[in-house]
Amino acid sequence: MTLSEKIQNKSVKAAVIGLGYVGLPLAVTLGKAGVAVVGYDVNKSRVATLNKGESHIYAVSNEDLSVLIGQQKFTATFNINDLADCDVIMICVPTPLDQHREPDLSYIADSARALRNVLRPEQLIVLESTTYPGTTKEVLERLLSKNGLKAGQDYYLAFAPEREDPGNKSFALKSIPKVVGADDPQSLENAVNFYRLFLDEVVPVSSAHTAEAVKLTENIFRSVNIALVNELKVIYDAMGIDIWEVIEAAKTKPFGYMPFYPGPGLGGHCIPIDPFYLSYRARAFDLPTRFIELAGEINTNMPNYVIQKLIDALDIHKKISLSSANILIIGVAYKKNVNDMRESPAIDIMSKLRKRGAQFNYHDPHVPVLEHMDHHKELEGLRSCDLTADTLKGYDAILIITDHDNIDFPSIAESCDLIVDTRNVLPSNLTNSHTKIIRA
Numbered sequence: 001m002t003l004s005e006k007i008q009n010k011s012v013k014a015a016v017i018g019l020g021y022v023g024l025p026l027a028v029t030l031g032k033a034g035v036a037v038v039g040y041d042v043n044k045s046r047v048a049t050l051n052k053g054e055s056h057i058y059a060v061s062n063e064d065l066s067v068l069i070g071q072q073k074f075t076a077t078f079n080i081n082d083l084a085d086c087d088v089i090m091i092c093v094p095t096p097l098d099q100h101r102e103p104d105l106s107y108i109a110d111s112a113r114a115l116r117n118v119l120r121p122e123q124l125i126v127l128e129s130t131t132y133p134g135t136t137k138e139v140l141e142r143l144l145s146k147n148g149l150k151a152g153q154d155y156y157l158a159f160a161p162e163r164e165d166p167g168n169k170s171f172a173l174k175s176i177p178k179v180v181g182a183d184d185p186q187s188l189e190n191a192v193n194f195y196r197l198f199l200d201e202v203v204p205v206s207s208a209h210t211a212e213a214v215k216l217t218e219n220i221f222r223s224v225n226i227a228l229v230n231e232l233k234v235i236y237d238a239m240g241i242d243i244w245e246v247i248e249a250a251k252t253k254p255f256g257y258m259p260f261y262p263g264p265g266l267g268g269h270c271i272p273i274d275p276f277y278l279s280y281r282a283r284a285f286d287l288p289t290r291f292i293e294l295a296g297e298i299n300t301n302m303p304n305y306v307i308q309k310l311i312d313a314l315d316i317h318k319k320i321s322l323s324s325a326n327i328l329i330i331g332v333a334y335k336k337n338v339n340d341m342r343e344s345p346a347i348d349i350m351s352k353l354r355k356r357g358a359q360f361n362y363h364d365p366h367v368p369v370l371e372h373m374d375h376h377k378e379l380e381g382l383r384s385c386d387l388t389a390d391t392l393k394g395y396d397a398i399l400i401i402t403d404h405d406n407i408d409f410p411s412i413a414e415s416c417d418l419i420v421d422t423r424n425v426l427p428s429n430l431t432n433s434h435t436k437i438i439r440a
C-alpha cells in the first residue's frame, strides 16, 4: 500500500524523534487522534519513565499518557530499529546555539544518521525543529540520501515548524494552524494530508525553505517587538511614565497596533536563539541582520537594567548596598506557568547577584530545585524556599521575575516593604502604602 493510501484510510503508523516540550505533546495529540505513535529518544531514563506513564511535560498528563500506552497508541524507545515500520517520522530535536553562538545542528545530523538505518521507500520524514532556511535540503536530505534513496522519488521529505507555546492554555496543538513546506509535489501532498488527520488547519507553502523562513520570521517578530517595548520601558521610566499604562491604552486601537510586554529579559529555547539562526545564514549572502542584532543587544541587557533598578531601590529606600542586602527572587522559570529554566533571565540575574556578594533565595512553585545549570554550576542545587509572612519580613527586597498564576502576589506585598516588579503584577500605588513598588 502506498503512503497516500495509508494516510487516506488512517492506517498510517507514526514516529516522533525527540520527546521533549515539542515531541511529547505532538505524539500524544497524534495518539489521541487514533494514530499509533512510537516515540524515540536518546535519553534512556526519559524513555523508561514515559513507558511507565510518567510525563515530564506539563502539557501532557500522566493520565493521558497511560491511557494511550494501554491502548497501544504510544510507546517510547531508544532503539531506532523500532521505527522501521513507521510510515511518517517527525524530528523534534533541539536546535541550540554552540559556544560561538552559531547554529548547532548536531542533534539533527545525529537523528539523520540514525534514521538512515530505517529509511525505506514510501516513508515521509518531516523536520519540525526550528532552523535556518536550507537545513531540510542541505543537511537532512544530504545525510539521508547517503543510503541511496532519493527524496521526492523514493521517500518523501518536508519541513513543518512547531508553533507550540508551552503554558498557553488558549491554544491547544490541534487548533494551531500548521505550516508545511516541501520541495516536490508528492512530499507536500503527503505531508499536508498527514497533518490534516489530526490538526484543524494546515497551511501549505511552496518549499521547505519557505516553511523554515516562516518559523524564523514569527520568532524574530517577537524578539524585535519585545526589544522595542523594553527600550520604551527604560525611556518612559526616566520620564516618569508607566509603560504598562501606555500599552493598556495603546492596545485599545482596533488596528495597526499589537501589544507586546516588557520584562526582565528573554528566555526559553526559542526567542533568544532562533533569530541568530537567520543571522548566521544571512552572513553566507553577505547581508547584515541589524534588527536581530539590535533586538538581541537590548533584550540581553535587560537583566542588567533590572539589577540597577534593584541597586537604586535598596540605596534610596533602605540605605543599603546590594552586597549587604538579602533578596528574595519570586519566579525563576523563563515565563509564567511553566517549569522551563532554559535561557531564563533569572539565571543571569542570580549569577550576577552572587558575583556582587548579595544574599538571595528564590521561590518558584514550578521549579523546586535548580538542576543541571550547565554554564552556572554555582547555582546548581539551590532550592525554592517556602513563603510565610515571617520569612518574607527577613528580606530587604523582593524581586519579581516570573508572574506565575499560582503565586499570591498581593499577600506577598502585605508582608514586605520593598518590591522590584518586572512583570507589572502589582499596582504601583498599592493601598497598603508602606510597601514601595518599583517597576523594572
Ligand SMILES: NC(=O)c1ccc[n+]([C@@H]2O[C@H](COP(=O)([O-])OP(=O)(O)OC[C@H]3O[C@@H](n4cnc5c(N)ncnc54)[C@H](O)[C@@H]3O)[C@@H](O)[C@H]2O)c1
Residues within 6 Å of the ligand: 017, 018, 019, 020, 021, 022, 023, 040, 041, 042, 043, 046, 092, 093, 094, 095, 107, 110, 111, 128, 129, 130, 131, 162, 163, 164, 165, 166, 269, 270
Ligand atoms: N519548547 C518550545 O516551546 C518550542 C516551540 C516551538 C519550537 N521548538 C523547537 O522544537 C525543537 C525541540 O525543542 P524542545 O523544546 O522540544 O527540546 P527539548 O530539549 O525539550 O526536547 C528534545 C528531546 O530530544 C532528545 N534528543 C536529543 N538528541 C536526540 C537524538 N539524536 N535522537 C533522539 N532524541 C534526541 C532529547 O533527549 C530531548 O528529550 C527545537 O528546534 C525548538 O527550537 C520549541
